[in-house]
Amino acid sequence: MKQPNIVFIITDQQRYDTINAHGYGHMITPNMDRLANEGVSFTSAFAPGATCVASRAAIFTGMYPHNTGVYSFNRWAHQNTWVTDLADNGYHCVNIGKMHCDPIFAQNGFHERWVAENKCQDFEKFGLAEDDWGKFLIGNGLKRPLNRAEMYSDWDKKLNAVPWEYEERYHVDSFVGDTAVKWLNNWDQRKSLFLEIGFPGPHEPYDPPQRFIDMYEDADIPEHKFSDDEFSKKPKQQRTLQQWFKNTPHNAVINYEDADAEDVKKMRKHYCANITLIDEKIGQLLESLETNGMLENTVLIFTSDHGDSLGDHKLPYKWLMYDPMNRVPFMIKDFRKPNKTDGKKIDDLVSLIDIGPTILNYTKTETPVYLEGRPLNDYVEKGSIEAPCQYVFCEDNYLMMIRSKTHKMVYYIDQEYGELYDLTQDPHELSNLWDDEKYKMLKMELKCRALDWIAKSCYFNGGYKQTKSRDYKIRWPEKDGFGLYLQGRPDMV
Template identity: 40%
Template sequence: MAGRPNIILIMTDQQRYDSISALGYPYAHTPNIDAMIEKGVALTNCHITAPSCVPSRASLFTGYYPHTTGVLANGQKWQRTWVESLRDAGYRCVNVGKMHTIPYNSDSGFHERYVVENKDRYMEGRWYFDEWDKALAAQGLVKQQREFYRERADYRERLGCFDWELPENMHSDAFVGDMAKWWVETYPPTEPLFLQVGFPGPHPPFDPPARYTERYLKRNDLPLPKPTKEELDSLHQELKDKRQHDVEVDHDSVVWSLDPSEDQMQRLWAHYLGNVTLIDEKVGELLASLKERGYLEDAIVIFTSDHGECLGEHGLIQKWSMYDIVTRVPTVVWSTAGRFEGGRTVDGLCQLFDLGPTILDYAGITPPETFEAKSLRPALEGRDWTPRTHVFCEQIGDVAMAGGVEFMTGVRSDRWKLVHFKGSTDGQLFDLENDPKEVRNLWSDSDYQDRKRELLDVMRDWLIESNFKTRDVMAAAR
């Protein structure tokens, strides 16, 4: 174990924790990710720092909270990462797929980048041609996209669900998986290797080839969300505004419904889970190639996602909220050479960006003292480890935050969650022990005012400590 391990970081986009069979969702067909979980360590309480792609990824790849990076919404510029430290230490650093740096093609510490961005790229970087765009064009194919979906008579009824009708290998997730496999199989073996593979799915449009969707369309036991009128009426006004906004504006080819039918919900979940199964298949193929080329003789393999997805729960679609279905992500870390014992779970609170110093730690690199992320190596190795007492999440106004709220901040302990909406006297407070689905908002309940004040104090102290600890980082950025 004296050498440095190869490090493989596989990330999906917008994947819920409960979309994987081995994590307690038996409806999903995910045999390859299940196998990783059975061999590795599942972090069952890993939470993001921002409920949208760009700020979450900027936080993960820098080791700082969004308010420290200054990246708090999609479209904001970021490009410097701790991958530079891996490159400087002798790792061959390769990215295939989505990183969502802004600009998309910054090197960000990688020797090689094969960029594949959002499936439905409509706003920032709309005319940037990534590897997938080039491959489609080379075959004379026109990508399925919003302009063409809008021409379909049932566009508004589909809730972002479509069948991929072009060649199957040209689906974005199949393309990324195949390209990563191609790189592994053709590039002269190099060690140590840091390979980041970013699948664009199951982010919408929910568009896998039909064969992946069929198994889920046939199931009559999927536990589809059925929010009550009482819950919908009790939503924070920002989330009520978001519901209406998502009906009127088709982000990522999704036109939402305030009252979707059961058939619509079945189709939504079938397409989402079908996309997960497609990704799982490609993960299995990639791992097989890595093994064949010798990379798995000593490797740390990580599978995770940048945030989750509501899929109709709480009457919402997509992210941009701070329910656990958005903030809690599937995360597994597997040592192929027995650096730590597998087949275990770590149930204490941690944050997605804690993976950064963990990766540096295993690469023999001391993370900067100013990092707000903390290495999970002690937890993975079964040594003394103190879980986080609280995890935090923040989001500035974004394309789908249509109300008067400029900024959301969330704090969560093992039992309690509070969400603060800047500019609003209302907020959210949930007792996760007695209300794990986060349906009953206790913000205005007189019996819980002390608890609310306690969590607001935690939030205040966290921000003060964060600003003090990172003062030199922020000064150097000027």
């Protein structure tokens, strides 16, 4: 029997609370709702990195930042990816849209790439040719909209939210969706397919076409969550981040310190509208798969690389470890057969680091030793797995997060002060308990858990760092001896 096609859709900077079927009634997402209603939703899914490159490098290598060295905007195309493992197992591997490779045009295991990077990526500045979206615009007599800060005299007041200036079909998310449909309509289906579709939205600037903005005219958009005195009990980097984006003149300038609730709500409508544009393109992709007779042999995975604060805590974008910044939507639908778990919501903690092992499991591809996640296939088949994760982890520049169902600790590298939250009492993470004596023992326990995790992770992946090979031997300690060399490693979860 032919191996299943794998379609992996990943948006950029989409928060967890942006799908109607997951309980967020202000959203217009009928096709994401279909995936939720017909598949399995992981409602407590977390990114392994708090920024685009760090998270994507971790997702596609299957290793956390401390093992690849990719903590932010670092090169990572020299690392192994599980895409290469799929290709070696006979899959035709195609990327359409954003991958955020570094270097940008590296193959990263794919046979074909149709590249559409950040909306405001200035390729000429770095001496590079335009990506495929840029070439598409040029071919139609248009230019990439690079300098919106110069186009609008009140740009700093707009919070990065404006309508798309050109025809709808020229929007980068339209381009990615349309290109994927055209590619599928011409696919000869001689091999099993791995298709990664990377939508650059809803990453800022929040610039959907006006048609989608109009859909949210009367929407009841949730207000941003913050406390007026938050920064007094938070690490100083948070205030610095707010002020840097407020005062630095560039396209990403955004002033949440002085923005009123209506300004933020308007910006959030633009963000939601961009997601609805992407949702429409997902519907067209599903229709193309079905028309071409591929859907019935396809496993579809949908997620985002990280979230967006959208003014929560009066902070911009990502970079930190709040749930809106690194908790993401994550759904799997196996179209090959109806399943008793269809429509099920899984509240167990999972990480996007689990995507690689899950896909390799579906395709019966041998899993390299260094992959740090666990396959989630039993959730789709049975609705549960043995020994669910107690903790998820996220890393980025100078930060490491450990989060359980009830508590979160954020450790700031080489600093005495950090963050600690009781999520049962404070789900919006407004009250930092780092210095609260009542939580002293819990903070110590989480530090020890984090140390145990990172020590095992570094040790077991030492072989990969030495050889960059898929398999290597490690020395596992024994009670009555120095240790044996073993192929592979014990379960790290």
